[in-house]
Amino acid sequence: MALRQRVLAVLGALSMYRLVLFALIALAVIAIGLSFTGLVGPSAASILASFLVLAVVISLVDAAAQRLLRLPWRIESSLVTALILLFVLQPSLTLTGLAGNALAGALAALSKYVIAWRGRHILNPAAFGAAVVTIFGLGTFSAWWVGAPAMAIPVAVLGLVVLWRTEKVRVVLVFLLVAVGVSVVRQAVQAQSAGLAFAVSDAALFALTQTPYLFLGAFMLSEPLTLPPRRWQQFSVAGLVGVVAGWPILVGGMFTLGQERALLIGNLLAFAFAVRGSVRLVLTRREFVTPTAQELTFRTKGRLSFVAGQYLELEVPHRNPDARGTRREFSIVSAPADLPTLRIAYKDGDQKHPSSYKRALKAAEPGAVLPVTGTWGDFVLPRGTAPVLMVAAGIGVTPFVSQLRQLRATGVERDIVLVYVAAAASELAFRAELEETGVPTIVFTRDQPADLPEQWTWARGIRLDADGLERVVPDLAMRHAYISGPPRLIADLAPALQKARGLTTDAFAGY
Structure with missing residues (x-):
């Protein structure tokens, strides 16, 4: 792996x-x-x-x-x-x-x-x-x-x-x-x-x-x-x-x-x-959820259905696209219960050489209509009541926000632990929404986040590698692990993740 x-x-x-x-x-x-x-x-x-x-x-x-x-x-x-x-x-x-x-x-x-x-x-x-x-x-x-x-x-x-x-x-x-x-x-x-x-x-x-x-x-x-x-x-x-x-x-x-x-x-x-087909999204709002990450809120034009944890492919037509093209995949932040409102988020830091796609997406203003080719993915919670471990890196927390929002909207309770790693406390996206779910959360950041709620714990300098993950989640072997983040992080955690009851990954290579 x-x-x-x-x-x-x-x-x-x-x-x-x-x-x-x-x-x-x-x-x-x-x-x-x-x-x-x-x-x-x-x-x-x-x-x-x-x-x-x-x-x-x-x-x-x-x-x-x-x-x-x-x-x-x-x-x-x-x-x-x-x-x-x-x-x-x-x-x-x-x-x-x-x-x-x-x-x-x-x-x-x-x-x-x-x-x-x-x-x-x-x-x-x-x-x-x-x-x-x-x-x-x-x-x-x-x-x-x-x-x-x-x-x-x-x-x-x-x-x-x-x-x-x-x-x-x-x-x-x-x-x-x-x-x-x-x-x-x-x-x-x-x-x-x-x-x-x-x-x-x-x-x-x-x-x-x-x-x-x-x-x-x-x-x-x-x-x-x-x-x-x-x-x-x-x-x-x-x-x-x-x-x-x-x-x-x-x-x-x-x-x-x-x-x-x-x-x-x-x-x-x-x-x-897949007869449900593609739809178009109307951009209604954009806002920074961390100093380097933006959230885009859309209104769907046409019928769209998805399962919490899935992703969509968004097309942003623009002139002279670079090698990455005009389409990208984004995990959906919002829950199915939130439709027709749909949200996605992406990293929008001070990059020296952003892709042409990212520049075009950044230039899109409210009212812009963007096509979606469909929704895909099997990064969805398992059926039943098996305990779950969620491991998110930075903006990789988005599919977990969707899943936890959907569980809360439907009144379903599950044994879930969230491990959330970010470069700094200020980069913890969707913190308020995650706190409202009441899910125990272990935070890996260089600096200590302020005003942590009772169910949140700062890892206090523990390195998030295979050994560190086993230290903070001692019952890893009984949980189905879900990890969303860069491929290199998944590779680093592989020795520990292989010990989990089950494993589902959602890697993203950046854009």
């Missing part, structure tokens, strides 16, 4: 779209190099020509649609879609093949705006474009040449980097286990019916290295805007896609429900889980 959190801290310097784009570019460069050795099917020229056509067509369609809808143009999104289609479709140098690729790219781009619900993609754009041209034979087809054995290791390594950043490793592992398992069974049945020898190890190796399962899972199934909000729902979608992709079903003797069509079926299930 410690290693995972330290890697996440490094990867957090890039936006999700930018990281995926760089990973796909690296794969394209590797593929072009392998094409000269004959280890991948397409030639370098056909790969370059097809990418150029896809990139130009998708960028033009995206730019036109976003201008018409008055949305910011996201070049990263256009290039990501083009690169995914490059690995799915058959590269070509013929006029017919390039025209088919162009049509697939145009359909993929249009699907982002036409086949959408309140800003949410219903279908994976690349999968939709590839499926249409393949089913109707429109100049090209889904070749999935990325499934060549020589591409398996690069796809696995770069895919793992992306999944680590998006925290979808377990979801894609479920997909791979199901897809490979079903594929092995299918190969066994086919070998038996043909009277051929069969070895499970060979079949599993074939499914991993000579099929596009790795690419499909890492770069398409994991796409956030087509996944449902809760992890168990994501596992359900992953399992369904794995079954259909692992054993393609022939439809009408014309085409199978394999690969990208399997993903589209999973997209429909995901949409059924």
